[in-house]
Amino acid sequence: xxxxxxxxxxxxxxxxxxxxxxxxxxxxxxxxxxxxxxxxxxxxxxxxxxxxxxxxxxxxxxxxxxxxxxxxxxxxxxxxxxxxxxxxxxxxxxxxxxxxxxxxxxxxxxxxxxxxxxxxxxxxxxxxxxxxxxxxxxxxxxxxxxxxxxxxxxxxxxxxxxxxxxxxxxxxxxxxxxxxxxxxxxxxxxxxxxxxxxx
Amino acid sequence: xxxxxxxxxxxxxxxxxxxxxxxxxxxxxxxxxxxxxxxxxxxxxxxxxxxxxxxxxxxxxxxxxxxxxxxxxxxxxxxxxxxxxxxxxxxxxxxxxxxxxxxxxxxxxxxxxxxxxxxxxxxxxxxxxxxxxxxxxxxxxxxxxxxxxxxxxxxxxxxxxxxxxxxxxxxxxxxxxxxxxxxxxxxx
Numbered sequence: 001x002x003x004x005x006x007x008x009x010x011x012x013x014x015x016x017x018x019x020x021x022x023x024x025x026x027x028x029x030x031x032x033x034x035x036x037x038x039x040x041x042x043x044x045x046x047x048x049x050x051x052x053x054x055x056x057x058x059x060x061x062x063x064x065x066x067x068x069x070x071x072x073x074x075x076x077x078x079x080x081x082x083x084x085x086x087x088x089x090x091x092x093x094x095x096x097x098x099x100x101x102x103x104x105x106x107x108x109x110x111x112x113x114x115x116x117x118x119x120x121x122x123x124x125x126x127x128x129x130x131x132x133x134x135x136x137x138x139x140x141x142x143x144x145x146x147x148x149x150x151x152x153x154x155x156x157x158x159x160x161x162x163x164x165x166x167x168x169x170x171x172x173x174x175x176x177x178x179x180x181x182x183x184x185x186x187x188x189x190x191x192x193x194x195x196x197x198x199x
Numbered sequence: 200x201x202x203x204x205x206x207x208x209x210x211x212x213x214x215x216x217x218x219x220x221x222x223x224x225x226x227x228x229x230x231x232x233x234x235x236x237x238x239x240x241x242x243x244x245x246x247x248x249x250x251x252x253x254x255x256x257x258x259x260x261x262x263x264x265x266x267x268x269x270x271x272x273x274x275x276x277x278x279x280x281x282x283x284x285x286x287x288x289x290x291x292x293x294x295x296x297x298x299x300x301x302x303x304x305x306x307x308x309x310x311x312x313x314x315x316x317x318x319x320x321x322x323x324x325x326x327x328x329x330x331x332x333x334x335x336x337x338x339x340x341x342x343x344x345x346x347x348x349x350x351x352x353x354x355x356x357x358x359x360x361x362x363x364x365x366x367x368x369x370x371x372x373x374x375x376x377x378x379x380x381x382x383x384x385x386x387x
Contacts, residue, residue: 025275025346092310096274099322130276183274185333187314 028091028128035087040179043160046151049175053079053166054149058114058137061123066112066135068166076109076196077166078189081147083158083180085117085125093161093183094136095129100186107193109165112137116144116159152177165192173197227350228362230340231268232259236307236330244328248303263303263354265384267364270341270348271329272309273319277369278347282323287373289327295377301386305330309338309346353384 047054057067071077082093094113097104104111111134115122118140126136139146139159147153152160163184165174174192178184193199235255239245245252249262258266269285271278293299306329308316313331320329332338341348344367351364363383370376381387 025272025277092272092274095276095279096272096315098276099273099279100318102322103318128276130279183310185312185314186273186318187312190314 025092025095028086031086031128032088032091033086038083038180040181041160041177042154042156042180043152045175045177046149047164047172047175049172051172053077053164053170053172054146056139056146056149058139058146059119060135060137061119061126062135066137068112068170071110071168072170073168076107076168076193078104078109078111078193079114079150079162079164079166080111081114081150081152081159081162081164083115083154083161085115085121089161089181089183091125091128094126094132096186097134098129098132101133103186103190104193107196107199108168109193109196110134114139114146114159116140116147116153116157154180163189163192165189165196167196227341227365228352228360231350231352231362232257232360234258234337234340236305239328239330241328248305248328258305258352259354259360261303261305264301264386265303265354265380266352267302267304267380268350268352269304269306270309270338270344270346270350271306271319272346273311273315275346279323281347281369282319282325284370284373284376285327286323286325288370288376289325291373291377293326298381298386302380302384307332307337310335351380351384353386 053068055068057065060066068077080094080097097111113132113134113136116139117125119138122136122138126132144153144157144159147159150162150164152162154160161178161180161184163174163176164172167173173196176184176188235257237255238250238253239248250256250260289304292302292304304327306325306327308319308329309332311319311331312333316329316331319325338344347369348367349364349370350362353361353363355361363385364380
């Protein structure tokens, strides 16, 4: 009887827990894997605003390698880490940034999208979003090294849903680590860009 | 064995209770009629909707025979692609002597903040009013439909309402959708 009650309670929990990471967009059809509600944060930041951003060079889905240093002295950079391709929330994040290019242009800012997925997976997934104007980088190998440097690598090898706005001198001006189950509002990014030095 | 049967039956019953399937059209209609929206800030939107300038309103407050609701998200690639088609559909509607006042149209941006909805409207030059549903509250009561999703509600003369359209996906050519909407609504 005790085992039955345990099984029943587990089933009840599974049924009753609301799924907050629903992918609303029909663009991905039924190809989205829903991991359910996840622990909101599972890492400890290793960087702060006002610090020099850790450098990195990562392979992009374009086939080239992209370094943070490429933009030093030229552009502000928004790093947008997402946990995983083909999952809810993530699939409803970058397509919005894709139509917000004028907002980023207005603040001389480029986006670098980063995930710990490998390049082929990221390529297949982002093709569903149309033609992205920004680079998408793979932090797959050494696994999650860049996410680890920033202190946003979760225990399961995915990255947090995190934003880092880095100015043209390479200094971090804004950090936002979201609850992994929720997409950050575009407005907080725009406000952060408005507060960049020299704006 | 009896315990196992009891557990299985209990789980089945609870699964049914908590099922998140898309509601039936009657249910969608009922849920939509129950929601309240904040009156828009733009005077042209208020004027178009024919509602009070401040506070909240229900969709039944909009004086029209048919209301078309688009459930969208600025983060949805299909909604982005659909925007120009819906603009053309809205232009056809507004230019129609017979239906401009009888058919009204609104959008509800699921998971979108007011900032995001406004940006989407500006980016695609969308003329019909759009409302944010930032915490997915409306999306949840509609059964978490996939976007873009379209709901057509007809307000009958006897005070009853019917949902004649409840479908996901792009609407196709604007002029075809325009004719189809009029036909399905029974206005013609």
